[in-house]
Amino acid sequence: MNGIINLLTAAIRAGIPLLFGTTGEIITEKSGNMNLGVEGMMWLGAFFGFYAGLHTDSLILALLCAFAAGLGGALIYAVLTVSLRANQTVAGLALTIFGTAFANFFGLRMIADNGGFLPKLSPRLTGILADKPIPLLGKIPYIGKLLFSHNILVYLGIGIAVLAFLYMNKTRAGLRMRAVGEAPATADAAGINVTLTKYIHILLGGGVCGLGGAYLSLAFFGGQWQNACVDGQGWIAVALVIFANWNPVKAILGTLLFGMFEVIRFRVDWLNIPPAFCDMLPYVITTLILVIASIRRSRERRQPQGCGNNYFREDR
Amino acid sequence: MNKQPAIKLCGITKSFDKVVANDHIDLSVQRGEILALLGENGSGKTTLMNILAGIYQPDSGEIFIDGERVSIHAPEDANRLGIGMIHQHFKLVDVHTAADNIILGAEPKGLFLRKSRYEKVREISERFGLSVEPTKKIYNMSVGEKQTVEILKVLYRGANILILDEPTAVLTVQEIRRLFDILRRMRDEGCAIIIITHKLGEVMEISDRVTVLRKGKSVATVETASSDIHTLTELMVGSSVNLSIERTERTHSGTLLETHHLSVESDDGVRMLDDVSMTLEKGEILGVAGVAGSGQRELCETIAGLMPIREGAILFKKKNIENMTPRQIFQAGISMSFIPEDRLGMGLAASMGIIDNMLLKTYQDAKGPFVRKKDARLKAETITEKLRISTSGMDAPVRLMSGGNVQKVLLGREIESDPQVLITAYPVRGLDINTSYTIYDALNEQKKKGTGVLFICEDLDVMLELCDRIMVLCHGKVTGIVDAAKTTKEELGLLMTDAAGKGDTENVD
Numbered sequence: 001m002n003g004i005i006n007l008l009t010a011a012i013r014a015g016i017p018l019l020f021g022t023t024g025e026i027i028t029e030k031s032g033n034m035n036l037g038v039e040g041m042m043w044l045g046a047f048f049g050f051y052a053g054l055h056t057d058s059l060i061l062a063l064l065c066a067f068a069a070g071l072g073g074a075l076i077y078a079v080l081t082v083s084l085r086a087n088q089t090v091a092g093l094a095l096t097i098f099g100t101a102f103a104n105f106f107g108l109r110m111i112a113d114n115g116g117f118l119p120k121l122s123p124r125l126t127g128i129l130a131d132k133p134i135p136l137l138g139k140i141p142y143i144g145k146l147l148f149s150h151n152i153l154v155y156l157g158i159g160i161a162v163l164a165f166l167y168m169n170k171t172r173a174g175l176r177m178r179a180v181g182e183a184p185a186t187a188d189a190a191g192i193n194v195t196l197t198k199y200i201h202i203l204l205g206g207g208v209c210g211l212g213g214a215y216l217s218l219a220f221f222g223g224q225w226q227n228a229c230v231d232g233q234g235w236i237a238v239a240l241v242i243f244a245n246w247n248p249v250k251a252i253l254g255t256l257l258f259g260m261f262e263v264i265r266f267r268v269d270w271l272n273i274p275p276a277f278c279d280m281l282p283y284v285i286t287t288l289i290l291v292i293a294s295i296r297r298s299r300e301r302r303q304p305q306g307c308g309n310n311y312f313r314e315d316r
Numbered sequence: 317m318n319k320q321p322a323i324k325l326c327g328i329t330k331s332f333d334k335v336v337a338n339d340h341i342d343l344s345v346q347r348g349e350i351l352a353l354l355g356e357n358g359s360g361k362t363t364l365m366n367i368l369a370g371i372y373q374p375d376s377g378e379i380f381i382d383g384e385r386v387s388i389h390a391p392e393d394a395n396r397l398g399i400g401m402i403h404q405h406f407k408l409v410d411v412h413t414a415a416d417n418i419i420l421g422a423e424p425k426g427l428f429l430r431k432s433r434y435e436k437v438r439e440i441s442e443r444f445g446l447s448v449e450p451t452k453k454i455y456n457m458s459v460g461e462k463q464t465v466e467i468l469k470v471l472y473r474g475a476n477i478l479i480l481d482e483p484t485a486v487l488t489v490q491e492i493r494r495l496f497d498i499l500r501r502m503r504d505e506g507c508a509i510i511i512i513t514h515k516l517g518e519v520m521e522i523s524d525r526v527t528v529l530r531k532g533k534s535v536a537t538v539e540t541a542s543s544d545i546h547t548l549t550e551l552m553v554g555s556s557v558n559l560s561i562e563r564t565e566r567t568h569s570g571t572l573l574e575t576h577h578l579s580v581e582s583d584d585g586v587r588m589l590d591d592v593s594m595t596l597e598k599g600e601i602l603g604v605a606g607v608a609g610s611g612q613r614e615l616c617e618t619i620a621g622l623m624p625i626r627e628g629a630i631l632f633k634k635k636n637i638e639n640m641t642p643r644q645i646f647q648a649g650i651s652m653s654f655i656p657e658d659r660l661g662m663g664l665a666a667s668m669g670i671i672d673n674m675l676l677k678t679y680q681d682a683k684g685p686f687v688r689k690k691d692a693r694l695k696a697e698t699i700t701e702k703l704r705i706s707t708s709g710m711d712a713p714v715r716l717m718s719g720g721n722v723q724k725v726l727l728g729r730e731i732e733s734d735p736q737v738l739i740t741a742y743p744v745r746g747l748d749i750n751t752s753y754t755i756y757d758a759l760n761e762q763k764k765k766g767t768g769v770l771f772i773c774e775d776l777d778v779m780l781e782l783c784d785r786i787m788v789l790c791h792g793k794v795t796g797i798v799d800a801a802k803t804t805k806e807e808l809g810l811l812m813t814d815a816a817g818k819g820d821t822e823n824v825d
Contacts, residue, residue: 047328153637172423179409186407189369190421190469191392299455300411314332 020212021237030207036092039234040099045210068208117151321385400475489809568599603783699728
């Protein structure tokens with residue numbers, strides 16, 4: 001029993017960075033833009049979040065900087081695709097390449113500035129970010145460990161996903177945003193500002209992706225900068241969007257599943273499987289699940305119809 | 317009473333690149349009046365109405381609403397001025413409910429969407445006598461229902477100037493009648509209504525005045541009561557036109573193609589064709605009528621070998637061609653041509669020129685790895701001349717051509733292959749009168765050669781004149797096969813909605 005609880009707990013911790021990326025991309029896609037720059041925005045968030053945390057020693061500022069960094073990356077993408085109507089796929093890929101290279105370049109500089117050692121956040125900050133049980137709730141047997149003994153970023157990620165779900169499905173603004181994503185011309189004719197709606201949600205989505213990067217750089221590796229911290233998580237997040245049927249609450253479950261695969265690969269050494277195969281596992285599973293999830297879909301669980309196409313009112 | 321016109325357009329001009337779509341157009345509508353806007357394809361009707369709706373910006377010209385000069389920069393300006401437009405291609409979000417579509421952009425105040433929105437929509441629909449289920453998703457709706465949602469959307473916003481762009485194109489006779497009743501009631505309540513339609517009979521029936529556009533210019537405005545179909549056509553085309561469609565005498569006989577108890581299912585397992593038995597004779601034009609989505613497309617695609625058969629059989633000259641691919645059908649020595657509804661998606665390769673599109677039909681016959689472009693060029697030139705296709709060049713992408721010319725290329729290519737069976741799905745949809753007649757002539761010519769033509773169309777008037785027999789489909793079932801010379805529009809309309817519940821009876825030939 002304890003083994004299973006340990007595994008699940010670790011899965012939650014490993015899965016949440018994916019949840020940020022997935023929620024961010026869902027917000028973006030629901031408003032009609034496919035931003036393949038998730039990986040890039042996570043990298044930007046990871047670097048700027050860590051850098052701010054290192055120099056200001058404040059968690060709030062670190063998270064704000066990570067959010068702003070992801071948002072800044074998304075802004076590049078939004079200007080390119082919404083205003084200049086560039087191809088969404090190409091713009092997204094470019095953002096990924098840019099974000100990855102930028103963060104790694106300055107990450108190396110940061111290491112050099114630190115005398116060649118990996119920079120580490122202050123013990124105070126790592127303390128705040130450590131996994132710790134919530135008083136009372138954390139004492140419940142099993143469930144306390146499973147649900148109420150994580151670092152605060154885990155709760156932030158789940159909170160954002162639930163909020164995003166409520167926003168999309170229960171509010172006026174959410175209805176308008178979904179209409180823009182499905183049928184921009186229809187939304188436009190109904191008097192909705194399509195350009196503004198797209199900008200807002202691309203930027204918000206980018207910011208949330210940035211937070212996902214910050215989770216990795218600030219908390220996942222114990223507050224120590226790693227030059228490979230994001231390492232493909234953004235891509236898995238993009239795949240998870242499809243797996244979760246563009247629903248942030250389902251994304252929570254999806255990320256847990258993937259978190260599990262991440263964890264399992266560290267725990268199967270006793271099976272004598274070469275580690276390279278274990279490293280491959282999450283990607284193989286991603287591919288498999290995508291194929292299965294794409295076989296048959298009801299119309300409401302498909303990608304928003306306007307996704308991937310840029311909207312121009314006077315197009316004929 | 318306010319004598320100012322509800323809408324007055326003065327000298328509206330709009331051009332796209334070098335094409336002038338609207339050239340100094342004047343137009344006015346009073347309150348309590350229905351104005352029909354008439355014109356061939358590309359005469360600028362839709363562009364003009366999109367300017368009123370705020371979708372396009374005019375290059376010059378003035379718009380007056382109730383005597384006041386206004387500028388409409390965006391759709392929300394139009395909404396504010398009480399202008400509501402029902403577009404030719406419905407502007408609805410497929411995966412949302414009727415209510416969410418209706419309130420979109422004008423939701424009840426507050427941060428959250430409330431359940432009460434469904435009640436509110438129900439109230440409005442009852443007040444106007446338009447029944448629609450507020451919680452039903454658009455993709456589950458028939459075209460008629462979708463249009464009701466569009467109308468409710470406009471009414472919900474309190475629009476009193478209504479623009480309808482070809483609202484009847486996809487409706488049944490009965491639905492059209494209902495729509496016209498609604499329009500008349502709204503007119504009597506003081507709305508100003510502009511309706512765009514190609515169907516002259518409808519213009520005569522519903523409108524008070526008619527404004528005719530030709531090549532982007534407003535050429536005339538006449539009182540409907542003091543005009544007739546011939547005058548209107550001449551105004552529209554600019555020359556006198558013989559409006560009757562010729563029905564060539566049948567000179568061949570014998571059965572070409574038959575289906576027996578044919579049933580097919582869509583990918584989602586929905587039965588799209590249900591026990592369809594029919595025959596196609598040599599040298600006849602068999603019309604297929606039905607409300608949009610009654611199985612017409614599936615019938616075409618099944619015969620053409622693009623859709624798997626669930627039950628039943630298809631025989632070509634008594635030879636079973638069940639579940640053969642198009643290539644296998646061709647290799648079996650059967651020449652079948654299919655002119656699909658989606659001309660640029662399924663019929664032609666949109667970004668290739670005429671020559672390359674010709675090659676698509678024949679490239680597999682050439683020996684060796686190279687294509688024979690010379691033959692294709694000859695063929696391309698032949699059809700260009702024969703069907704009077706206007707193009708900037710044989711290699712210019714076909715998607716840059718007008719709809720009429722695209723259709724001529726497609727039809728020309730298929731006819732060049734001397735088909736024994738010619739399947740045409742909505743061959744004149746969206747085409748103007750002149751082009752339509754070119755197509756009718758080409759079909760008649762095929763008929764003379766002994767080709768069996770399956771003709772799917774939404775215009776019952778055309779079918780009654782052109783076809784030999786008309787088969788009516790309703791929910792994938794044959795509700796009747798009638799002699800075109802002896803039937804009426806009303807009878808077809810009833811069969812289309814299966815009013816008599818004849819879905820299962822034998823054909824009434």
